[in-house]
Amino acid sequence: VKRTSFRDRRCSIAQTLEIVGEWWTLLIVRDALRGLRRFEDFQESLEIARNVLASRLRTLVDRGVLERRRYQERPSRYEYVLTEKGADLFPVIIALMQWGDRWASKKGPPVLLYDRATDQPVEPVLVDGRTGRKIERGSLRPKPGPGADAKLRRSMEQRRDS
């Protein structure tokens, strides 16, 4: 199957999927956020073929999501650590988890999140940092930003009129 590239599209969602979108690549990021670093740990967690995992890890290193670090010499051993860019995928992982908890977990959430400081359950909600108000689908109006091109501007204009 030929893979369409969305790299040149003016859309940050497309750009993100271009980088992390091989469909289960985000599970590696999930595991890294949980603290996994070594090839064997990822392999045990994901239960996928070693060559496939190796290829995905290489891609994530190439794209700046993971950093490959030597933690032992003779023999050389490496671990994979999230870069700042990679760790910044945290809200994506939380959003995917919340949706799955609600819509795809027959037996209830497999994992619950607690506040490390207070040991109270946490309910992630998306709010506007400026006003503290909850962000909902209908409350937003998208406008073209500095990275918009003519095509995007035109299509957003059409949307607004319709």
Next chain:
Amino acid sequence: VKRTSFRDRRCSIAQTLEIVGEWWTLLIVRDALRGLRRFEDFQESLEIARNVLASRLRTLVDRGVLERRRYQERPSRYEYVLTEKGADLFPVIIALMQWGDRWASKKGPPVLLYDRATDQPVEPVLVDGRTGRKIERGSLRPKPGPGADAKLRRSMEQRRDS
């Protein structure tokens, strides 16, 4: 390439990717959230082969993310509308967009979000709905939930000790 299935894994992130994770499927959801409904509009937006788009739309209908509705008779014409389950992917789309804005938009964000009521820019932030405090990676402690199985419990125990 054989596609590994994570359907039986006890992880809401994996479950979500199982449903929406064909790498650019979320772009259809993005467009639907922006108000697109018709096959031709999705096709124009995504610029992908018609048979591929048709297959992805069918998958999303099968999985309950989109609903196929007839909006015209003789000839019959259909449109695709987000279900509640589909519209609930909104925070995932916002999270992907924010990451792309920060890490993959050389010319700046293509799209800016404004509050429809106040026309002020919106800054989406993830907070704990109970306390209003910002949720960060280090502030959370995951615990096994009702949907956890023995393997997950064991691995979470090990993580906590390490």
